[in-house]
Amino acid sequence: MSAATDDARVSAVVSRVHLDDHRHGQFPSWHAAVTRLIAGQPGFLSVEILPAHAESAEWQVVQRFASHEALASWLAHAERRALFADFTATDARDAGEPFEEAAPDYHAFGTVTEVITTEVEPGREGEFLAWAEAAQTAQARFPGYMGTFVQAPIFGDPPFWTALVRFQSPAQLDAWLISAERKALTDGADPTVSHWSTRRLAPGFGSWFAPDGTGTVPPAWKQTALVLLVLFPVVILEMIFLSPHLTGLPTTLAVFIGNAISVSLVSWPLVGIARSALKWWLTPSAAHRRQAEIGGALLLIALYAAEIGLLSLLF
Numbered sequence: 001m002s003a004a005t006d007d008a009r010v011s012a013v014v015s016r017v018h019l020d021d022h023r024h025g026q027f028p029s030w031h032a033a034v035t036r037l038i039a040g041q042p043g044f045l046s047v048e049i050l051p052a053h054a055e056s057a058e059w060q061v062v063q064r065f066a067s068h069e070a071l072a073s074w075l076a077h078a079e080r081r082a083l084f085a086d087f088t089a090t091d092a093r094d095a096g097e098p099f100e101e102a103a104p105d106y107h108a109f110g111t112v113t114e115v116i117t118t119e120v121e122p123g124r125e126g127e128f129l130a131w132a133e134a135a136q137t138a139q140a141r142f143p144g145y146m147g148t149f150v151q152a153p154i155f156g157d158p159p160f161w162t163a164l165v166r167f168q169s170p171a172q173l174d175a176w177l178i179s180a181e182r183k184a185l186t187d188g189a190d191p192t193v194s195h196w197s198t199r200r201l202a203p204g205f206g207s208w209f210a211p212d213g214t215g216t217v218p219p220a221w222k223q224t225a226l227v228l229l230v231l232f233p234v235v236i237l238e239m240i241f242l243s244p245h246l247t248g249l250p251t252t253l254a255v256f257i258g259n260a261i262s263v264s265l266v267s268w269p270l271v272g273i274a275r276s277a278l279k280w281w282l283t284p285s286a287a288h289r290r291q292a293e294i295g296g297a298l299l300l301i302a303l304y305a306a307e308i309g310l311l312s313l314l315f
Helices: 027-039 068-075 078-085 125-139 170-177 180-188 220-246 251-277 286-312
Strands: 012-018 044-051 058-065 100-102 112-120 145-151 160-167 194-201
Touching: 012 068, 027 044, 027 078, 027 125, 027 145, 058 068, 112 125, 112 170, 125 145, 125 160, 125 180, 160 170, 220 251, 220 286
Parallel strands: none
Antiparallel strands: 012 058, 012 100, 044 058, 044 145, 112 160, 112 194, 145 160
16 A cells, blocks of 8 residues: 555545656656546646756656545546556565655746636536646646646636646746747637636745856745844844834834844845755755755855854843
8 A cells, every 4th residue: 555545534645656758758748637527527726747857867746636536536547547547656564556745835947937827618628627637738748847737727716727837947938938939829719618817926035046157046945044044143143232222213114224234234134145066055056966965955054043142142
């Protein structure tokens, strides 16, 4: 039995997909077929397909359903099992069984995301999903593709389908959005079936971590870690040296002044200095990714510990 079915409380699972060299060409059509099949199942909430990291051969397929019964029915679906049989990594604990486990909440990658909201005419979902399958097959072939998130309409709301399309850089996403392949798909779509709107999500802390020369944006968790590194000492120093001078002011005004100073110092120059010093960790090259990730994580831990130790001496 797979890990996903060991716990009756689970209503979402993640399946690991490993792409051998000969499977890369098959992945776009497989990806689209899985999305179309799951979207038509009772209780379907969302499916998210994303790589372990940029240029990774391992991808995760996160499948969410409204109930445990609906998930169990999906896991037992014969067509699903056939689709996953050749792509899903096997669990060493249960030879021959696809490796599936309770799905965590995945944090944002250092990617650029286009949000596509589509209103589908009731009763014509099948036509829409067939068109979406062709679109997903095409976009998955483009350089920089970093997966999608597809969510069915929420009960009680208008029939809006939501898709998040991720690429590694703005330039790569734009290449897909203005491509001849996508134009042909949108021009050929039946306007009586659906209509949609799109918007671009700003990554992480926005302009603090703008794309570098290659269009790469640091992952959101790295952005957060770096902001914490420079913000923490500013806040502590304000508590020690600034707060005594603000004691006569109303609390809201004193907090506002402190926050204004903190944000100003973090925005300029602290984030810029830290970003330049840790560029090798924020956006490492593919050739040295593992060393950079480990070295950067250890350095951040050491810097946090040093800040805590040194600043504690001031109290």
